[in-house]
Amino acid sequence: MAFSERVTRLKSSLIREILAAAQRPDMMSFAGGLPAEAMLPQSEWSDMPRSMGQYGMSEGEPQLREALAAQARALGIACEASQVMIVSGSQQTLDLAAKLYIDKGTEILLEGPTYLAALQIFQLFGADCLTVPLLAEGPDLDVLRQRLERHAPSFAYLIPTFQNPSAVRYSEEARDAVAALLDEFGVTLIEDEPYRDLTFDGGSAKPIVSRLKKASWIYTGTVSKTLMPGLRVGYLIATPDLFAHLLKLKQSADLHTNRVGQWQALRWIGSDHYQQHLMELRGFYRTRRDQFEAALQRHFSDLAQWNSPQGGLFFWLTLKEKIDTRTLLDTALAQNVAFMPGEPFFTDPDANPGYLRLNFSHIDPARLDEGLKRLAAVIRHAQAAHAA
Amino acid sequence: MAFSERVTRLKSSLIREILAAAQRPDMMSFAGGLPAEAMLPQSEWSDMPRSMGQYGMSEGEPQLREALAAQARALGIACEASQVMIVSGSQQTLDLAAKLYIDKGTEILLEGPTYLAALQIFQLFGADCLTVPLLAEGPDLDVLRQRLERHAPSFAYLIPTFQNPSAVRYSEEARDAVAALLDEFGVTLIEDEPYRDLTFDGGSAKPIVSRLKKASWIYTGTVSKTLMPGLRVGYLIATPDLFAHLLKLKQSADLHTNRVGQWQALRWIGSDHYQQHLMELRGFYRTRRDQFEAALQRHFSDLAQWNSPQGGLFFWLTLKEKIDTRTLLDTALAQNVAFMPGEPFFTDPDANPGYLRLNFSHIDPARLDEGLKRLAAVIRHAQAAHAA
Numbered sequence: 001m002a003f004s005e006r007v008t009r010l011k012s013s014l015i016r017e018i019l020a021a022a023q024r025p026d027m028m029s030f031a032g033g034l035p036a037e038a039m040l041p042q043s044e045w046s047d048m049p050r051s052m053g054q055y056g057m058s059e060g061e062p063q064l065r066e067a068l069a070a071q072a073r074a075l076g077i078a079c080e081a082s083q084v085m086i087v088s089g090s091q092q093t094l095d096l097a098a099k100l101y102i103d104k105g106t107e108i109l110l111e112g113p114t115y116l117a118a119l120q121i122f123q124l125f126g127a128d129c130l131t132v133p134l135l136a137e138g139p140d141l142d143v144l145r146q147r148l149e150r151h152a153p154s155f156a157y158l159i160p161t162f163q164n165p166s167a168v169r170y171s172e173e174a175r176d177a178v179a180a181l182l183d184e185f186g187v188t189l190i191e192d193e194p195y196r197d198l199t200f201d202g203g204s205a206k207p208i209v210s211r212l213k214k215a216s217w218i219y220t221g222t223v224s225k226t227l228m229p230g231l232r233v234g235y236l237i238a239t240p241d242l243f244a245h246l247l248k249l250k251q252s253a254d255l256h257t258n259r260v261g262q263w264q265a266l267r268w269i270g271s272d273h274y275q276q277h278l279m280e281l282r283g284f285y286r287t288r289r290d291q292f293e294a295a296l297q298r299h300f301s302d303l304a305q306w307n308s309p310q311g312g313l314f315f316w317l318t319l320k321e322k323i324d325t326r327t328l329l330d331t332a333l334a335q336n337v338a339f340m341p342g343e344p345f346f347t348d349p350d351a352n353p354g355y356l357r358l359n360f361s362h363i364d365p366a367r368l369d370e371g372l373k374r375l376a377a378v379i380r381h382a383q384a385a386h387a388a
Numbered sequence: 389m390a391f392s393e394r395v396t397r398l399k400s401s402l403i404r405e406i407l408a409a410a411q412r413p414d415m416m417s418f419a420g421g422l423p424a425e426a427m428l429p430q431s432e433w434s435d436m437p438r439s440m441g442q443y444g445m446s447e448g449e450p451q452l453r454e455a456l457a458a459q460a461r462a463l464g465i466a467c468e469a470s471q472v473m474i475v476s477g478s479q480q481t482l483d484l485a486a487k488l489y490i491d492k493g494t495e496i497l498l499e500g501p502t503y504l505a506a507l508q509i510f511q512l513f514g515a516d517c518l519t520v521p522l523l524a525e526g527p528d529l530d531v532l533r534q535r536l537e538r539h540a541p542s543f544a545y546l547i548p549t550f551q552n553p554s555a556v557r558y559s560e561e562a563r564d565a566v567a568a569l570l571d572e573f574g575v576t577l578i579e580d581e582p583y584r585d586l587t588f589d590g591g592s593a594k595p596i597v598s599r600l601k602k603a604s605w606i607y608t609g610t611v612s613k614t615l616m617p618g619l620r621v622g623y624l625i626a627t628p629d630l631f632a633h634l635l636k637l638k639q640s641a642d643l644h645t646n647r648v649g650q651w652q653a654l655r656w657i658g659s660d661h662y663q664q665h666l667m668e669l670r671g672f673y674r675t676r677r678d679q680f681e682a683a684l685q686r687h688f689s690d691l692a693q694w695n696s697p698q699g700g701l702f703f704w705l706t707l708k709e710k711i712d713t714r715t716l717l718d719t720a721l722a723q724n725v726a727f728m729p730g731e732p733f734f735t736d737p738d739a740n741p742g743y744l745r746l747n748f749s750h751i752d753p754a755r756l757d758e759g760l761k762r763l764a765a766v767i768r769h770a771q772a773a774h775a776a
Contacts, residue, residue: 002542003633004491004513013639016446032443040441045433053428053616055420058404088476088620088642095641099512103392121640124487125392154390228441230647232476245391251401252509253483254476258646259618 005104009124014344015116018329022338028371029338030358033164033225033313036288037362039281040228043264052259058251060086060235061262067270068221068235075196076210077219083237085250086257090194090234093220094118094157096249097190098125100242101154109147109156111139113345113355115164115192118157129347134166136307138174141181148185155188155218160208162195162312165345165357169310172205179211188216188242194225195312197278200286203310209237216241223265225313226278231261285313285361292360295369299376304356315358316342321383322354328378337374393492397512402732403504406717410726416759417726418746421552421613421701424676425750427669428616431652440647446639448474448623449650455658456609456623463584464598465607471625473638474645478582478622481608482506482545484637485578486513488630489542497535497544499527501733501743503552503580506545517735522554524695526562529569536573543576543606548596550583550700553733553745557698560593567599576604576630582613583700585666588674591698597625604629611653613701614666619649673701673749680748683757687764692744701749704730709771710742716766725762 015031022029059065065084072079087093094117102108104126110119112131122129130147132139138160147153158178160170170178182189191209209217222234238246250256268274292315293308300306304317319325325341326349332339342355363371403419410417447453453472460467475481482505490496492514498507500519510517518535520527526548535541546566548558558566570577579597597605610622626634638644656662680703681696688694692705707713713729714737720727730743751759 002489002494002540004487004489004494006491007488007633010633010636012636013446016639016643019443020445034443037439037442040438042438043436043441045436048431048433050428050430051425053431053618054425055407055422055612055617057408058401088646091640092642099392100395101390101392103394106390106392117640117643124637124640152390224443229443230441232642232644232646245395245398248398248400249512251404252479252505252512253641254480254620255404255505256620258476258620258649260648260652261646264648 006124006126009126011120011123013117013120015340018338018340021333024336027336027338028363028367028374030363030371030375031338031340032359032362034359034362035225035229036284039284041277043228044267045264048260048263052263056256056259058247058256060084060257061259061266064262064266064269067266069237071270072219072237076206077237078210079237083240083243085236085238085243085246086262087234087236087250088254088257089224089229089232090192090220090222091117092253093218093234093236094121095253096246097155097218098122099249100245102127107151107153109153109187110347111158111163112347113165113342113352114157115159116345118192119347122157131347134163134168136168138168138170139178141174141177144178144181148181148187153187155190156182157190157192158208159192161193161205162198162309164195164312165314165340165342166316167307167309167312167314169203170205170208175205175208176211179208182215183213186215188218190218190220192220194222196221197226198282198285198313199311200282200289201310218242223268226281227265227268231264233257233261233265288360288365291365291368295372298369299372303376303379313359313361315360317356317358319354319356319379323379323383323386324353325356328382331382332375332378335374335378337371337378339375394512394514397514399508399511401505401508403728406726406728409721412724415724415726416751416755416762418751418759418763419726419728420747420750422747422750423613423617424672427672429665431616432655433652436648436651440651444644444647446635446644448472448645449647449654452650452654452657455654457625459658460607460625464594465625466598467625471628471631473624473626473631473634474650475622475624475638476642476645477612477617477620478580478608478610479505480641481606481622481624482509483641484634485543485606486510487637488633490515495539495541497541497575498735499546499551500735501553501730501740502545503547504733506580507735510545519735522551522556524556526556526558527566529562529565532566532569536569536575541575543578544570545578545580546596547580549581549593550586550697552583552700553702553728553730554704555695555697555700555702557591558593558596563593563596564599567596570603571601574603576606578606578608580608582610584609585614586670586673586701587699588670588677589698606630606634611656614669615653615656619652621645621649621653676748676753679753679756683760686757687760691764691767701747703746703748705744705746707742707744707767711767711771711774712741713744716770719770720763720766723762723766725759725766727763
């Protein structure tokens with residue numbers, strides 16, 4: 001069987017395997033980044049014109065592109081609708097970027113930790129991943145400068161707002177500094193912002209792409225975290241030097257994004273009822289965050305450290321006593337608890353033991369305490385065995 | 389700007405560029421492979437459960453996979469639902485296959501001519517394309533044997549039923565012979581069947597994958613030609629040795645296919661009202677085919693030869709006097725006529741001048757005669773200038 005060379009690097013998505021295992025109805029899952037079922041809006045379809053059944057444009061629906069460009073301009077991103085492309089979920093932005101930039105051995109720059117599924121697709125294409133450690137308010141700027149001085153990465157992939165998995169939100173100063181460095185070294189920025197609208201304290205620092213003066217950029221977002229992931233509607237906005245290439249790559253990947261999902265997204269984006277929905281969503285998740293943290297305090301205060309997330313969907317736990325949390329997964333699943341080990345979010349998992357990513361948006365509050373109690377017991381038991 | 393090596397091979401899809409140009413309301417277009425607007429079914433959405441808004445499985449909706457497996461078994465393909473994956477239109481099958489098999493210089497085997505957008509994605513990944521000429525009832529079997537004796541292609545990509553662009557349908561004998569050759573040489577088959585259900589004479593030769601005894605295979609289909617392309621719902625069925633790899637590639641490409649489109653597709657696949665719709669569709673397109681052929685007889689009988697298509701959406705014209713039809717495109721568009729030059733369907737367009745692919749499903753019958761008349765005049769004029 002003669003597969004491509006890249007297939008030797010083809011890894012499964014651990015998160016989707018855990019989610020598959022977590023389908024059992026009695027499972028208490030902290031694993032995914034799923035919206036709460038209760039907050040999936042009731043969708044209306046009766047007005048959808050029959051023409052949405054026909055083939056569409058590779059760029060996406062013109063009105064939706066206009067609405068997203070307006071939304072981006074309101075965030076300070078200078079752009080036109082002609083720079084907006086609708087993609088099949090923002091994961092597809094990463095696939096298109098991988099095709100555009102990555103050959104075997106191409107250097108790229110990532111946060112450590114970074115989004116698992118970005119690592120998966122970038123490494124599949126053969127990227128050589130440079131990482132910059134994330135601190136509480138953004139990347140370690142000294143390391144970032146050092147990396148840029150010694151390497152010429154094809155792009156930097158950053159998630160500056162409620163990062164997945166760490167929940168870190170870059171400060172204003174960090175955003176400015178990162179933009180200045182990327183401009184100085186002429187490195188393209190891919191800025192991934194699925195969580196921007198899920199803010200609990202009202203913070204709204206402008207995207208880094210809006211602070212760039214010279215460097216090329218791709219900004220990507222999605223309706224998956226605020227409306228309905230099942231629509232598979234995301235978008236990218238890119239500088240004109242990149243857009244034409246990305247469009248051809250989109251054509252060859254799947255012709256265009258599904259139009260029914262685009263039509264539904266357009267019923268929301270830019271509307272008052274979307275703003276209303278976002279307000280409700282923030283309140284709902286803020287409450288879940290608080291409930292989760294209270295339960296964490298009860299069961300994990302001696303085991304781990306964490307910062308309270310000001311947005312997004314995750315707590316990121318650092319175990320006080322390091323242990324590879326991947327080794328805990330089977331035991332936890334056997335006790336009907338699913339969680340996401342933190343190690344796979346690093347380019348070198350073995351060198352970074354002792355982190356857990358816990359989702360707080362999806363768990364039934366009635367089972368939250370029991371789930372965290374069981375998970376803490378699994379950790380305690382493993383650490384005791386380890387110490388023995 | 390450091391792009392990947394593959395970007396040097398990144399071509400635009402000519403067909404999508406023509407379609408973009410053909411958006412003008414006064415355009416008479418023979419270019420695309422679009423369903424007739426009148427035959428897009430009225431879709432009902434009121435029963436869709438809100439849970440379809442949530443993330444779904446990378447494999448696709450379980451019930452839809454079951455329904456498609458049952459449909460495939462009825463065609464003679466031995467398969468289980470576990471071998472079925474829902475993809476974002478069957479174009480995505482080609483993207484996943486390219487990732488699975490193609491490095492720079494990987495040999496693959498294609499029909500000559502073959503589907504334009506397959507060439508686009510396979511060549512983007514660096515494939516070295518071997519071709520087998522298509523005859524009236526299938527590929528030239530002597531050339532096919534010769535290619536297989538002298539090369540070891542990673543796969544053969546074939547469209548045996550109402551091929552795009554040529555409308556060729558492989559005979560029973562050709563299907564058996566191709567299956568036997570692929571088994572003999574152990575070459576994987578990718579069989580692409582978007583047009584199977586659009587048969588005008590009731591023919592229903594079993595797929596080639598159902599005739600294989602040893603070789604691995606991927607079979608791919610779509611609801612785009614029979615229901616609504618705007619849903620972007622296609623599927624692949626693969627032998628188990630390939631499926632796990634394809635699933636990981638699907639995960640990393642876009643997590644999963646949109647669920648609202650899958651839900652709508654499931655309302656049709658395997659149902660009596662889908663069979664009723666297919667019967668109406670065949671009748672409607674058969675009539676359009678007949679009207680088109682009558683107009684072709686009036687305007688093209690001295691200019692070109694063709695076989696009457698027994699299914700699918702296209703007439704494939706061979707000009708009696710060879711001329712590169714790509715050079716006619718601007719003139720035709722200026723006269724509000726869009727068509728698809730035949731040359732780009734060959735791996736070596738320059739060596740294959742003098743073909744046109746004309747779509748008969750989408751043109752308004754009231755404008756059909758005028759459109760073909762103008763197109764014939766453009767050709768006559770160019771040939772006269774060429775001869776002068």
